Amino acid sequence: MCLVLSSRIMGNLCARLKPPSTNTKKQCSSSSSRRERRLDDAAIREQAIAAAILFKQHRQHFDRSTSLRYPNGLSKKTSSNTLPRSSSSRARSLADPLLQPHQLLNQGVNVDDLETNHIVLVHGGGFGAWCWYKSIALLEESGYRVAAIDLTGSGVSSFDTNSITNLSQYVKPLMDFLEKLPEGEKVILVGHDFGGACISYAMEMFPLKISKAVFVAAAMLTSGQSTLDIISQQAGSNDLMQQAQTFIYANGNDHPPTSFVLDKSLLRDLLFNQSPTKDVALASVSMRSVPFAPVLDKLSLSDLKYGSVRRFYIETLEDNAIPISLQENMINASPPEKVFRLKGADHSPFFSKPQALHKLLVEITKIH
Template sequence: MEGMKKHFVLVHGGWCWYKLKPLLEAAGHKVTTFDLAASGIDLRKIEQLHTLHDYTLPLFKLMESLPQEEKVILVGHSFGGMNLGLVMEKYPEKIYVAVFLAAFMPDSNHISSYVLDEYYEQTPEEKWLDTQFLPYGSPEEQLTSMTFGPYLANKLYQLCSPEDVALGLSLVRSSSLFRKDLSKAKYLTDEGYGSVKRVYIMCSEDKGMPKEFGRWQIDNIGVTEEKEIKGADHMAMLSMPKELCDILFEIAHKYNNPSSTHLNNYLLLLSNRK
């Protein structure tokens, strides 16, 4: 059983994993949580971030610090799926499997803003409720910040406890979707990002990343496996941590052989394009 212990890296907000982290650790797994740039307790401000790469720097730093022989299970929540994409591209050999939890899942076929652009197409303006979108940086850069308001937060946390909602609202900071940056290039390739095994987890009551959009993303690029947490809202790690933990246990048990990762996923990509 000792060989089954894994290192989970949970991405997109260090605080929100506080229920899940001890459950994984109680089973002997190593768990790393942290804040991305200009998020949580990270001292940077959104004005200092111009690209998704800037936002992802703490995750790059973590991956670079891993011992040469160590591999991790990456778990990206919500926009954290975009951060996973960059790291999967750069360090495919360091990852057992990437888990997209109610997350954006980019592809390696289009420009890097493709899934975000599609989400905007499918999400009418009124569904953003009290979210604030404001310009920042120089006029030439055309950067846009995004700040969630309490109405949207309550929509995303609709099945969470009042305490968790209050905690989440107290930690809200301005961020960005970095669509301008991502629209300029195709950052992901089949050989890098596409070679890592992907598991997508949908949440049945998710009002932020609806099942229909999750299904569209899966059909768009394909996954090694898909799962669903019934009765979970967008914040499954808060509303149903035990159920999420059980799924991650299954994943840790199943995806413990990195030797066939690249070949299996390359074949999956080819079959999806026929």
């Protein structure tokens, strides 16, 4: 369309600027053709430059996006006095450094040689199995078996969130999945956000069926704690979370809230401040209310069962929902085997840093 418009404009200019002549039409036509060829050449050059830039981006090294930290080094703190500035007030890069194909597909591991290559992804509050779509694709392409669970009242579950009365009811789909595993088969559980409390519950119930547990910006409780106990540690310090929450009282205002929803206009700043716009749009039409009763349940975790499962934690350094200071409080209270850090990741690294998250998950599966 641009080239057509350009040729018409040039033709009109020729007609106006050239003196009358029997060769006028031929001259204008020749001039237009040359100009079209020049424009075509310019367009080709622009496409070549864009392709070269894209190729260069694909060759960027991935190692800059992740780092490993052990519990012994937990004394180094990140300041919790200020909340990271929101995406609306600062420039940010949405690029997730890409691994080269051979790095993505194997990363130096034969999945058949692992203790287990079966990974179970457990979403956080308000999310569903849909939020893991990038991780599912990357893991399956690398040869892993992957299951993403919709907890009760989440994702495609038709259950009314406001009717959920306890944590056991909320995590029942995960319990059913683990119960049906063949004898002797183990899985690696990956929990995000409130999904951390859910996989902790599963670790206490089915310790022999879980090889490792990975907490991704997740609630990692000690015995006798509830998720609300953890949240209360930052009471008054996370104004953005308080602004975003709206409680629902399905049983009447004289009873405890049954669930809460997050203001869609604040979702980006709270959960997706480093995530691509298309993923924010997906979340805005897919997220559901969060059941409140499970948040109140205190977990009973034993060393014999829960404590027998190897735990790993992945910190998200640009997290506005569970600030890094709160993540480190949980790590200090119950140190896992290893702690990893995801640079440039918001509360939803499966959106903001899917490749980096994938690399860490594969690395954790390889730890003997």
